Amino acid sequence: MKILVVMEHSRGAWHRMSWETLAAAQALSADVEALVAGHETGELAQELARKRLSRVHAMESPLLAEYTADAFTATVAGAVERIRPDLVLFPHTYQSRDFAPKVATRLGRVLVSDVIRLRDDNGLVMTRQLFQGKLNADYRAAGPGPHFASLQAGVGRADAVEAGSAEIVTVRLDHGEPSRAVPHPPFRESSRAIDLTAAELIVSVGRGIKEKDNIGIVEDLARALGAELAASRPICDNGWLPMERQVGSSGQTVAPRVYLAAGISGAIQHLVGMKGSKTVIAINKDPDAPIFEIADYGIIGDLFEVVPALSAEVRKIKG
């Protein structure tokens, strides 16, 4: 099986998930090629050439200096037609979300997105989550390739990428239409007033809290423990807590000694922001909530009963 991995970088730095995707490809096949698209990709291509790959494709054009869906779609779709892989893999990043479906559609194919497991079992089987992680589904790619998939964080391990040596094929694209979208430089909203990354203890609240007025009970637990208060995205979307307290792929990435999640279901976008925590404690009324898959300690129960009781117990111990 010939696999083409579409690597992602910005301003000369690799996106870490590209390496994870590459490692997953290497684990599946002896014939892996990698593609890097950009303006001056010389050094990036050199680095790839020191990995166990059959070939490195460096797609070069001034039109690729900044990411645009139009230019990247034309470039990658063109490359897939030339390289003819059986499987094209993308890391499931925000950038891939923006253009990988477009590449597949242009070639009349279907992208299987956000894949959490990839295996060969009389054909390619791709596992992805349904219902925000409550169920899993196995998808099978039918018929001849190229098949397309984007891989969630953690499918492969970045440090498992095998070394080797590969030839570099540089393609200079001198034609191509300018992008319809005109991107401006990326920016950050404001300097973060709250730095959760340094916190030793975090108490995090999710939609199970139901109303803004109820946040006080979780805040009180944080106070009792001497912990920082954090939240899942919907809490911040609703304006119940400031954005700066959001943990997850579009919030902060934290790794405290203890992360206590109350009324948080454990969607993948939340988990990627806290799964490095040393001890995870989950309080949730749903025994099937995905958060229990990564929790060290779990309480199945009503947070409105458990959390105030816990605050009281903590205060008892602390005296």
Add this chain to the structure above:
Amino acid sequence: MKILAAIKQVPARDTQLRVDTDARWIEEPDASEINEPDAYALEEALRLKEAHGGEVIALCAGPEAASQTIREALAKGADRAIHVEEDALHRFDVLGVARILAAAAAAEKPDLILTGLQSDDLGSGQTGVVMAELLGYAHATIIMQVEAQGSGIRVKRELEDGWFQHVDLPLPAVLTIQSGINRLRYATLMGIKKAKSKEVRKLTAAELGVPPAASVVLDRVYAPLRVKRTVMIEGPAAEQAARLAAILRDEVRVL
């Protein structure tokens, strides 16, 4: 501005999901609601119309039961709706569903198509992007702000790790909307009353010329295996709390 809001009905967040007998999908859920990011897309469409004039059309593919979500969209202020009625939408793959929606949208020639960045059920996060490609429209994803600008629009894209980016786009365009872009409104009594007389056009996938084909086949739906052993603290709430506090003191050692 003529704006199409593509919305989908999904099982309500707190309902119990039951895998169906052939493990290909789930049984009919007890309660359903609008897909959350789609609610934000609809709200953004209504706000753009209020600011710039025009029309908002709700577009929904789904079973008869999805008329609940369509009625709610009309009650919130959508001017009319198109319902592509399909009982077994899961027999279409991502491309098939996007083909259905694109075919229905093409006939309307909208300036803007707004949809949620992904659905709470399938979570593919592709429908808007695939529609844009099928229609030949420009697009942008994970949008947190939309402003009219000259003959086009300027949007704010969410990037990873707290970064953002403005992007200028010509019209027509497709935007996939991120939750939290605005504050959702509730339907008013007046709105609910008015909705009853608004037009809902019914179509089928077959009428739109899209057969139920899947090049990627959903083989099996199942409950995920627990990967890590969680120590479950049982008992009534007071006991659970006391035991957890003791664990925090004796095992995790943070008290």
